[in-house]
Amino acid sequence: MSQNKEKNQQELSRERQEIEETLSQSYKYGFVTDIETETIPAGLNEDVVRMISAKKQEPEFMLQWRLKAFEYWKKMKEPAWQNVTYPEIDYQSLHYYAAPKSDKDRPKSLDEVDPELLATYEKLGIPLHERAALAGVAVDAVFDSVSVATTYKEKLSELGIVFCSFSEAVREHPELVKKYLGSVVPVTDNFFATLNSAVFSDGSFVYIPKGVRCPMELSTYFRINAINTGQFERTLIIADEGSYVSYLEGCTAPQRDENQLHAAVVELVAMKDAQIKYSTVQNWYPGDKEGKGGIYNFVTKRGKCLGERSKISWTQVETGSAVTWKYPSCILQGDGSIGEFYSVAVTNNYQQADTGTKMIHLGKNTKSTIVSKGISAGKSQNTYRGLVKMMKSADNARNYSQCDSLLMTDRCGAHTFPLMEIKNNTAQIEHEATTSNIGEDQLFYCQQRGLSSEDAVAMIVNGFCEEVFKELPMEFAVEAKKLLEVSLEGSVG
């Protein structure tokens, strides 16, 4: 017996030792398991889609919608027609759900933030109290913004305007989400949009009721709860009859993110006589000077002018990301509806951008305007790709397109692919395109008047983009100009 007892004790101690050894080892896959972190393991399958939906406590219709998208996505191929190259993405190695970072993982103060990032904030003139929040510092200062946001929200709800996170909209306004989600960008639309439909994390939702003119620019900046929405963002904006809204997305401060792939979807719906103005400043991390790192930004943005005389206007300033693939488009369905696209796309170092728009004319007397300004510097490649499609039903439709490219060096590239499909012979189309180098004569002229070459370049480039900048809300335009200067610093050669 005593022998047995001794044996038992020996075994017990060995077991304990093993347990202790195991516990003291660091996890060999290199990450710390934290009970509070809600991260689903890497990889994508039906269970992951179900888990995302469950974590967000979504209603059944939402889950079914996601599953439908996922089923379809499995059969799709990543597009290869765009004029960009990047290493193959392993979709099974990505994480599709991560809850926002807890304060513990964030920098405690600005002292812990990359000084280079802070220097850029300085150059962009970003107010001190906003820098901490932008750099992801866990500080109470953010409360200021929260209270500002709350004040705004109260004012908006008095007018019946809904402006909330997408998750909240799914819970609070399921009827609107059900009706319009996927009505502009169908779940089967394209590889990245379909992937987004299956796994989107969060985003923004806006509804403007009939006849209401939204009294302020709506900006994600004020919507604190949507920060860290991750790589698969989803936005839906509905402007009911006779309403107006101006929406600002992004900010000029450089945004870093450990997720390399970003595949967002934005859908806009404009009813009869409604107007939506959507402005973007995109400054995701573009990678270093050697082209290492940087975000892949594969975005699907589309608006539908559903009602008569409705209007959708896209204005974008794209300076960030290593690879950009983005075509904010308009479907002009209502008679007399108007679509606009104003774009400045800047590429430097090894950045690649393939961006443009699609204007699909269905209704009679529909009008579209495209103004695209591409600026290439360093060894970058900048492509404009556009489609103007006039369907049979689009009597007296009109389009004006203007694509200008500016080359800052002799090692970069500018490419233009304007496509037109005209099925109605009453259509009128105008297209203008120019490519120019930043002129030695222009620089010399400016310098002779006393401007440094940096100031001269900034001035010439800003002049080149003026037609687009004047479409931006005033303050945004000022920021965009500064951003352009910072993005192109020292790029003439």
Next chain:
Amino acid sequence: MLEIKDLKVSVDGKQILNGINLSIGQGEVHAIMGPNGSGKSTLSQVLAGRESYHIDSGSILFLGKDLTQFSVEERAGEGVFMAFQYPVAIPGVKNTTFLKAALNSVRKYRGEEELDAAQFLKLLKEKSEMLELRDDLLKRYVNDGFSGGEKKRNEIVQMAVLDPCFAVLDETDSGLDIDALKTVASGVNQLRGPKRSMLVITHYQRLLDYIVPDFVHVLAQGKIITSGGKDLAKELEEKGYGWIQDHEKEQTELPSV
């Protein structure tokens, strides 16, 4: 003010200026005349500091300092202004924006306080009224879609605002009809003063009827071959450039006879 000594300049390995000697005193207006290809424009570009022109030898002293040591924008700060023969368009940049940025850069260089928008607009209004130039040009983009006359008038407005102590007028008369020429010349004359020197470069004598120089120099094959008072221009107009070159030849050939 400006002292050029034995200046030799080449472009793409080809020598254009073959030893220029020129001395301009404070408040003086000098004219340089010469046929096409004589090196007139090269001289103005070199003074402004254009990089593609290579100085082989010689010196340029400006207010006692070696001008060649300064970059293009530093020269502007030092007080060198060039009215361009072909002013360049900068689409999308308003004339006022451009001029305000230029003035403030120059003021900063000189250690003067920068002007705010209100102060600048006041100054601009004063200057354009003095020159009797309509200010609608100022609201437009820099030289964008300007007529030849508008461009040259714009150069003079810029000169008035930047207030340089030395101005090079490079073929300011080219592309102007007689009325535009008179307007521009009257602007230039308003800006003449005891503290400002000018170098007027022209192919034709007619500009010098309106901007009467103190001295006239004739440039041929990269050298100043003769200098004189304002009457030299008249003589040149009557007899043509051939006369002066023949004259020169005779003079150089005389000793050997």
